[in-house]
Amino acid sequence: xxxxxxxxxxxxxxxxxLRLSCAASxxxxxxxxxxxxxxxxxxxxxxxxxxxSGGSTYYADSVKGRFxxxxxxxxxxxxxxxxxxxxxxxxxYYCAKRxxxxxxxxxxxxxxxxxxxxxx
Amino acid sequence: xxxxxxxxxxxxxxxxxxxxxCRASQGVSSNLGWYxxxxxxxxxxLIYGASSRATGIPARFSGSxxxxxxxxxxxxxxxxxxxxxxCQQYSNWPLTFGxxxxxxxx
Numbered sequence: 001x002x003x004x005x006x007x008x009x010x011x012x013x014x015x016x017x018l019r020l021s022c023a024a025s026x027x028x029x030x031x032x033x034x035x036x037x038x039x040x041x042x043x044x045x046x047x048x049x050x051x052x053s054g055g056s057t058y059y060a061d062s063v064k065g066r067f068x069x070x071x072x073x074x075x076x077x078x079x080x081x082x083x084x085x086x087x088x089x090x091x092x093y094y095c096a097k098r099x100x101x102x103x104x105x106x107x108x109x110x111x112x113x114x115x116x117x118x119x120x
Numbered sequence: 121x122x123x124x125x126x127x128x129x130x131x132x133x134x135x136x137x138x139x140x141x142c143r144a145s146q147g148v149s150s151n152l153g154w155y156x157x158x159x160x161x162x163x164x165x166l167i168y169g170a171s172s173r174a175t176g177i178p179a180r181f182s183g184s185x186x187x188x189x190x191x192x193x194x195x196x197x198x199x200x201x202x203x204x205x206x207c208q209q210y211s212n213w214p215l216t217f218g219x220x221x222x223x224x225x226x
Contacts, residue, residue: 037163045155045163045206047215060214087197094162098175101168105210106153110162 002026002109005081009114010043012032016085016118022078022095022111030073035065035107036080038091038116048104049080063089085118121145121209131226138194140221142207147187151211154183154192157220159205165206167192179197197223 008020020036034051049069050058057069057095078095092115096107122145132138142152150170155163165174167183170190180195194201202225207218 037196044219045157045208045215045217047208050215058213099165099168101172104153104168105151105215106165106208107163108165108167110164113162 002097004097004109004111006093006095006114007113009093009116011117011119012085013120014086015065015093017083018085018116019082020080020093020116021042021112022097024076024078024097028096029076032100033094033105034071034078036078037070037094037096037107039094040056040088040091040114043115046091051078085116088119090116090118121211121216123207123209123216123218125205125207125221127221128219129222132197133226134199135196136226138197138201138223140192140205140223142149142185142188142190142192142218144188144209148209148211150186151209152183153210154209155206155208156201156203157206158224163206168205186220188196194223
């Protein structure tokens with residue numbers, strides 16, 4: 001059974017930094033692209049960033065230059081380093097695994113989500 | 121690519137058919153997925169490739185369309201189907217979601 005478990009969410013001041021982690025199990029971690037998707041309170045889903053199995057990275061314009069996605073295949077863990085945080089970054093952050101169907105960049109497994117609150 | 125979903129809210133009685141629409145601001149071929157999200161839960165993948173059901177998804181959920189116009193149909197609504205539904209395109213980066221359609225009990 002695929003499991004994704006986020007950790008690291010918290011309350012942080014504007015301009016501060018935070019690192020989210022996502023511990024994965026139940027699948028061959030190194031073979032799959034992984035992503036972060038966020039959801040502001042009461043709002044819809046917003047894609048944040050993705051990292052391919054080979055390490056290619058992609059970012060939403062809203063976080064480019066501030067957030068960094070990375071993965072440690074030896075630890076089966078996905079990370080999101082968030083710097084220069086803003087109030088508008090307040091959201092539940094989900095890690096998500098890409099479906100094992102070639103050329104289909106949708107997410108068939110999701111973590112339970114971690115709340116990040118940016119406020120003074 | 122901007123994804124526009126309609127209607128924002130759909131009121132349906134149990135057992136009735138629900139038809140949800142998703143329009144892309146430019147063509148995305150069949151690179152379109154649908155998700156269901158219930159309060160306090162993570163999204164669940166229903167459809168990928170515009171019309172392929174994900175693993176374990178009941179046959180009452182079906183997707184259609186290509187290019188810019190897509191439809192998710194729930195043939196006979198069950199109590200557990202009342203939720204918010206999102207479409208997502210993956211033709212181009214950045215990946216984008218629609219704002220969602222809430223399916224509520226009539």
